[in-house]
Every structure is written in C-alpha cells, then in structure tokens.
Amino acid sequence: MTIPETYPCQSVRFLLLYALAVAGGAVAYIPFLTVLLPVQVTRLAGSEDVSWLAYATLGGALMASLSNILFGWLSDRTRNRTAWIAIGMVLSGVLLVAMAKATTLTTLIALIATWQVGLNMMLAPLAAWAGDTIPDGQKGTLGGLLAFAPALGALAGAIVTIPGLAVAESRLWIVAALVAVMVLPVLAFGKPNALPHLMDDAVADAGSNDPHALKSRSSVIRMWLARLLIQIAEAALFAYLLFWFRSIDEGIGDNDTARIFTFVLAVAVPVALIVGRWSDRTGRPILPLMMASGMSATGLIVMAMAGSLAFAISGYVLFSLSASVFLSLxxxxxxxxLPRARHRGRDLGVFNLTNTVPSLIMPWLTLALVPVFGFAGLFWLLGGLAFVASVLLAGMLQSPAKTAN
Incomplete structure (x- = not known):
C-alpha cells in the first residue's frame, strides 16, 4: 500500500482532546503516588512508613508493568481501544476512592496492586490509540502536546493538597472526578478522521528489514534503550534531588525544590511544542531526541562539577528541561x-517497561555510588548513560523526510 504525500492529517480537535485525555491519565497517578499515598502509608505505618512505602511502590510498579502489556495486547486482539479506556477509567477511579477505606497496610497494598490493573487498562489502550489515529507527519506536534501531561499532573497534586480544601477521602474523589472530566471528552467527542494506512501492516513491512529504516529492529532497540537510560537518570534525580541540594546548601527546603520542579515543567511545555512542530515541518523526528539527550548529559556533568547552589540549580534545570522535552517527544x-500495527498495544507495553524498570535499578546505583563517591560520582555515571542514549539515537538519523503538512 502506497501512502500519498498529501494523505489527510488528523483533526486538531482530536489532537487536543487526546492530549487532554493523556493528561487525565497523568492526573490519575501523579497526585496519588507523589502526595496522597505517602500520607496514607504514614497514617497506617507510623515510623515504618518509608519501608512500607517502598513495598507498596515496588508491588505497584511490577503490577503496572505486567498489566500494561496485557491490556495493550487485549486491545490489539479486540480491535477496540475506547471500550478498554472507558472501563479502565471507571475501575481505577472506584479503586482510587476505595483507598481511603483501607484500615491495614496489607489491604492498602492489595488495593494499590488492583488499582494499577485498572489504571493500565485505561493507559495502555490510550497510548496505542494515538498510533491508530495520528500520522507520522503530526507525531512531533503530538509529542509537544503530551508535555502538558506531567505539568497538569503536578498541578492537580498542588490543588488537591491546598490546606482546608478537602479532607483525605475527598481528595481522592477530586482526583477521580478530574480524571473523568479530562478523559471522557475524547471518548464522546473525539471522532478521529479515518486514516486506514495507519492500521496496515504492509506499510511497516516495507521497511522492517531495512537497517536504515526507522521501523527496523535496530531502531526499535535503540529507541527502547535510549529512553531507559534517560529514565534511569530522571528517576534518580526525582528521588534524591532535595538530598543533593541540601548537601550543597543546608538552607534549601522542600518548597524551594518544588518551585524549581514546577518552573521546569512550565517551561518544558512551550519548548516541546515548538521543537515538536519543527520536527514535523522539517521531517527530522530523531534529531531533537538526540540533541535533548545530549543536553541532558551536559546538565548532569554540570551537576557533577557543581560547587555552589547556583551552579547546581543551573545544571539541574538544563538536565530536567532537556529530559522532559525528550520524554514527551x-x-x-x-x-x-513500531513495526506492526496489529501488535501496537502490546509493543507499547514493552516500551512502558522503560518507565518502571528504572525504579528497580536506581536504588542500587545510588547505594553503590553515593556512599563512596558522593553525588558527583552518581551524576558522572548518569551523564555517561545519557550520552550513550544520544549516541544510540545518532545512529538513527536520516535525511529529512517529506511530511504531509
């Protein structure tokens, strides 16, 4: 099947509603995992909250990994993404609200594992739906719009924790309601344009054996490894940023760290939109990824060499901004x-492992390096990993491709 260069694009309405739904997916887990769950664990575990939170997080990550692959595969087999998204949205919302009723830690951990099943029943088909509906010539723009997701997830967490706004149980209701408000519009009003070539495996087969084609096995492996390496660095900074800042300046507080984090997320949105749109217009989808991973490596090296708080913050902003743009695009x-449309959901589930595996790797890296070499040793290693990611992507660079828009 030959794809005309003027093949119709997806509607702006669907792109915007889809990006809103993905942001709703982020709202479904970011406030809970970063703020509401630790509070709930502390209420039940007391002084042993750190250990129990680690168990809950680990169990949830394992369940998320497996269920994301499962429901991606099921949505492939049934050829129905939207039904799974709707059922997963309802199930995850009900289970989220039920967390407030947990009276024991074992009950809470069981609910978290089950909630991850419902959450990924929604997230896996939602991710695959973009591949079914959005052509290559708009994927950079889509990546820019996806940068809103973590920013809105963090904003939701800030809103539901406003002092006096709501008690613990009501906060979970607010999160569940926000998710429904953000996901339902694309299901009810999205109505994407039909682009049948996106579901035709013959298009992918044409380039799957070409080592220079983006759909080659080599490209898939390079993309998977590059994301894993950047995510390892991102996970380490997310967990230990405040500790590192305080090792440089004891006066810095958690509010200062939160403001820096919010600033980066806010700036990342317009940068990702501009860069993503540029990649569509120029037909260079991989170049921004290569450059962003290279800049992430530079930021980490600056952090490794930082001797003052200003220098440290500058390095972190460069790393975090570059990594945020990289991950969105x-x-x-x-x-x-991805080489096969009929296995798109399953394959995206495998790619999702790059989001969960780092949480298993990062603690061991930190324990091995920080006590001996300090945070500088950790950042030198992470900078090296980010540089490797850039080199991997450099091997995928091609001549500018013609796009439909």
Whole structure:
C-alpha cells in the first residue's frame, strides 16, 4: 500500500482532546503516588512508613508493568481501544476512592496492586490509540502536546493538597472526578478522521528489514534503550534531588525544590511544542531526541562539577528541561518505529517497561555510588548513560523526510 504525500492529517480537535485525555491519565497517578499515598502509608505505618512505602511502590510498579502489556495486547486482539479506556477509567477511579477505606497496610497494598490493573487498562489502550489515529507527519506536534501531561499532573497534586480544601477521602474523589472530566471528552467527542494506512501492516513491512529504516529492529532497540537510560537518570534525580541540594546548601527546603520542579515543567511545555512542530515541518523526528539527550548529559556533568547552589540549580534545570522535552517527544515518536500495527498495544507495553524498570535499578546505583563517591560520582555515571542514549539515537538519523503538512 502506497501512502500519498498529501494523505489527510488528523483533526486538531482530536489532537487536543487526546492530549487532554493523556493528561487525565497523568492526573490519575501523579497526585496519588507523589502526595496522597505517602500520607496514607504514614497514617497506617507510623515510623515504618518509608519501608512500607517502598513495598507498596515496588508491588505497584511490577503490577503496572505486567498489566500494561496485557491490556495493550487485549486491545490489539479486540480491535477496540475506547471500550478498554472507558472501563479502565471507571475501575481505577472506584479503586482510587476505595483507598481511603483501607484500615491495614496489607489491604492498602492489595488495593494499590488492583488499582494499577485498572489504571493500565485505561493507559495502555490510550497510548496505542494515538498510533491508530495520528500520522507520522503530526507525531512531533503530538509529542509537544503530551508535555502538558506531567505539568497538569503536578498541578492537580498542588490543588488537591491546598490546606482546608478537602479532607483525605475527598481528595481522592477530586482526583477521580478530574480524571473523568479530562478523559471522557475524547471518548464522546473525539471522532478521529479515518486514516486506514495507519492500521496496515504492509506499510511497516516495507521497511522492517531495512537497517536504515526507522521501523527496523535496530531502531526499535535503540529507541527502547535510549529512553531507559534517560529514565534511569530522571528517576534518580526525582528521588534524591532535595538530598543533593541540601548537601550543597543546608538552607534549601522542600518548597524551594518544588518551585524549581514546577518552573521546569512550565517551561518544558512551550519548548516541546515548538521543537515538536519543527520536527514535523522539517521531517527530522530523531534529531531533537538526540540533541535533548545530549543536553541532558551536559546538565548532569554540570551537576557533577557543581560547587555552589547556583551552579547546581543551573545544571539541574538544563538536565530536567532537556529530559522532559525528550520524554514527551520520545513518547510520540516511538509510535513511528513500531513495526506492526496489529501488535501496537502490546509493543507499547514493552516500551512502558522503560518507565518502571528504572525504579528497580536506581536504588542500587545510588547505594553503590553515593556512599563512596558522593553525588558527583552518581551524576558522572548518569551523564555517561545519557550520552550513550544520544549516541544510540545518532545512529538513527536520516535525511529529512517529506511530511504531509
């Protein structure tokens, strides 16, 4: 099947509603995992809250990994993404609200594992739906729009924790309601344009054996490894940023760290939109990813060499901004390299392992390096990993491709 260069694009309405739904997916887990769950664990575990939170997080990550692959595969087999999204949204919302009723830690952990099943019943088909509906010529724009997701997830967490706004149980209701308000519009009013070539495996087969094609096995492996390496660095900074800042300046507090984090998320949105749109217009989908991972490596090296708080913050902002843009654009461009439309949901589930595996790797890296070499040793290693990611992506660079828009 030959794809005309003027093949119709997806509607702006669907792109915007889809990006809103993905942001709703982020709202479904970011406030809970970062703020509401630790409070709930502390209420039940007391002084042993750190250990129990680690158990809950680990169990949830394992369940998320397995269920994301499962429901991606099921949505492939049934050829129905929207039904799974709707059922998963309802199930995850009900289970989220039920967390407030947990009276023991074992009950809470069981609920978290089950909630991850419902959450990924929604998230896996939602991710695959973009591959079914959005052509390559708009994937950069999609990646830019996806940068709103973590920013809105963090904003939701800030809103539901406003002092006096709501008690613990009501906060979970607010999160569940926000998710429904953000996801339902694309299900009810999205109505994507039909682009049948996106579901035709013959298109992918044409380039799957070409080592220079983006749909080659080599490209899939490179994209998977590059994201894993950047995510390892991102996970380490997310967990230990405040500790590192305080090792440089004891006066810095958690509110200062939160403001820096919020600033980066806010700036990342317009940068990702501009870069993503540029990649569509120029037909260079991989170049921004290569450059962003290289800049992430540079930021980490600056952090490793930092001797003052200003220098440290500058390095972190460079790393975090670059990594945020990388992850948003990588999410959409991954759809470009997957070789089989009929296995898109399953394959995206495998790519999702790059989001969960780092939480298993990062603690061991930190324990091995920080006590001996300090945070500088950790950042030198992470900078090296980010540089490797850039080199991997450099091997995928091609001549500018013609796009439909």
């Amino acid at each position: 990588h999410t959409s461009q991954t759809l470009r390299v």
